[in-house]
């Protein structure tokens with residue numbers, strides 16, 4: 540009996556270590572941001588694994604070809620090259636953690652550029668991305684910390700994505716002057732292995748109660764009496780869309 544008990548414990552130890560190893564590998568897999576695009580529906584046809592921004596899918600021979608995908612992270616695909624900078628068009632944005640799906644009708648067979656929002660390091664690190672046009676199109680200014688200005692987008696910010704669990708305070712003018720709003724990234728995508736993406740999508744500055752172009756600086760943290768919940772904005776946007784108002 541004694542030897543049997545020892546054997547059981549040894550077996551248990553092996554099982555525990557295998558299980559821990561599996562969990563660790565799953566966590567690593569979902570911490571690698573990528574976008575695997577397929578030319579056919581349901582992950583069929585030719586595929587290409589994008590690890591970072593691609594401003595022109597002609598360069599990999601996939602212009603207007605992607606119809607399904609498997610991805611990790613918060614990715615945007617655009618109808619036109621250069622993230623619709625020269626010509627506005629459809630934009631599809633999907634959060635996922637190693638999930639596969641067919642592209643929506645608005646983007647299937649039309650994608651000409653793609654990029655992600657969030658940190659280039661940890662997938663759920665605190666980060667902000669600002670864009671020069673609505674719906675996350677055009678030029679970008681991004682970072683992971685307080686900034687006295689918004690660089691090339693000064694006076695031109697038209698949409699914003701925040702990532703991670705930390706809030707941000709946006710000011711209408713540079714050097715933390717003017718009116719302010721605290722933005723909480725409380726939308727959440729939960730992966731099948733339990734890891735989470737926290738984020739907030741603001742497709743125009745009206746969703747932050749600001750006028751177009753009205754972000755001039757920002758501070759990491761929540762320092763305004765005006766607090767905007769990304770999840771409340773998302774719910775309101777979806778309710779308006781389903782009522783046929785947007």
Ligand SMILES: [Ca+2]
Pocket residue numbers: 602603617618619620649650651
């Ligand atoms: Ca296209």
